[in-house]
Amino acid sequence: MSSISLRKLNKTYGALTVVHDIDLEIDDKEFIILVGPSGCGKSTTLRMIAGLEEISGGELVIGGDMVNDVPSKDRDIAMVFQNYALYPHMTVYKNMAFGLQLRKAPRDVIEQKVHEAARILDITHLLNRKPKALSGGQRQRVALGRAMVRNPAVFLLDEPLSNLDAKLRGTMRAEITKLHKRLDATFIYVTHDQIEAMTMADRIVVMSDGRIQQVDTPQNLYDRPINMFVAGFIGAPQMNMLPSVIERRGERYVAVFNGRDLPLPAHVDQSRIVPYVGKDIVVGIRPENFHELPPADIDPANMAPFEAVVDLAEPMGSEIHLNITVGEHALTVRVSPRFKAAIGSPAKLVVDTTNMQLFDKETQRSILY
């Protein structure tokens, strides 16, 4: 069993609290990712789990045992660092074997485990080489191999792909996901890259300012963000935030943004909307919910015309990211690569409000959930 419980876990440096009373349950064999901007406390949390940082308060339970004061080497965990942390004077084989040697494992066991890990990671041809000859991706595999040979219950990965180029990052993402399924262990992964989080995780923990904002599956985080921070952090390009006012139009409610009526979808719980009628709120609409023409599969009751001025067109190949302006507000929308719009000219678009998000302007929390 390698389930992990963080109970009111906190970390302070003098008067400064960097992690505020985190409560988190991680299931056995789960792939969970801590994501957030730099300085949000995700790496500190990971290091507390690893035992590299002293826990200031709260409890850390691994496999049913409280491990607050247990040394790192006795926690049955293995860590992969952002900068790989390979011993430069040792060959790849010796780097991978080092942990087992410290544990006085028999020589034949070390040999077998190292070769097995090398075979899985396809680095058998590198075993007698030193890290300085290896590329970043190869070093990362060696760091993974060094963690694997110990057969730990929990793998901790601290931004392992951040030093790699974009193409290699894509390859290694898939490798790590496959590795998780193969090893059948718990993976706790830290990253600031929300694409890594969305593509790899069973669940994502979004953190900000030392606090957990939301814990959920990637799709739920994308479709049902609990506050403006999560809504803006998850998704690229990020969600457009439109200051609006809720008004009633007969049987339906609309959000009025800069003179434009954005109909609220019928499935929204109206009891949550009623207290906000006439009040300022923030409407969140994702860039892909703007279209050149009304899509045939969308309920026309959830469509509204949306005219704006084109500021900038960023062709991405498969689509165009259009920066548009509505009054003083700048938005980003995704349109097809065939969309023709000159800079400074008006663009007649249609907005689909089916997945529109509504946020309380004061608390920034979602009104809908």
Next chain:
Amino acid sequence: MQWLREMWTKEGPGISKNAPKKTGLALFGQTMAREGWEMVKLNILFILAALFIVTIPAAVAATARICLTHVEDRNTYLLRDFCEAFTRYFWRATAWGLGFGAAIGLGAYAVITYAAIARDNVLLVLPLMTAVVVTVFLGVLACHLLVLMVMRNLPALTLLRLAAIASFMRPLPVMAAMLFVAALWLAHILLYPVSVFMPAAFNFSLGMFAIVFSAHRAAETVLDLPPEPTRSDLKPEAGQAKHI
């Protein structure tokens, strides 16, 4: 001090799995460059192990064993593996060392003696050349036997037989290696005292690496030969076969 850190952390060129492997002198140079520092440490270990003189053959065998792992591109823990090889091969290496030492010594004595007399008697050139060839062959045989001994555990006669086959099959690479070793020591002598560091740094280990590298292919080939059939392998009617 970024340059100091980057010396260790800078990303390398990477090693392609499918790149064509170097062969011959290119491979020798590549391995030498990669394992250079290990060879310096190995040289020091050899000197320490050979200090007692009687331990020279065992130290030679242990050095050969380590050089074999370099040639075969396998991982080695230098001190641990050297000590293990030293104890494992001590008696065998000592016995073969004494035997070949005596034989080569006798051959060298014959060469010197015939060379001295042949100046006055041209007829003695033939025995002189014979002595030279036999002495050189004994040297080549000794090199192949050493490499085979550290590659595989074999009975003494089998070892000698396979070493002889390897020596007849590919004598030139080992002879080139022996010339390389001679050149190393010649350079040390000629450039002395500037070259005083050479024996301490790499003469022994680099020389042994050259010998193991040159003998390795022949050793692999003879070890792949099918074993001699024993009496029990022969069919019952084989004893009655008649030559036509």
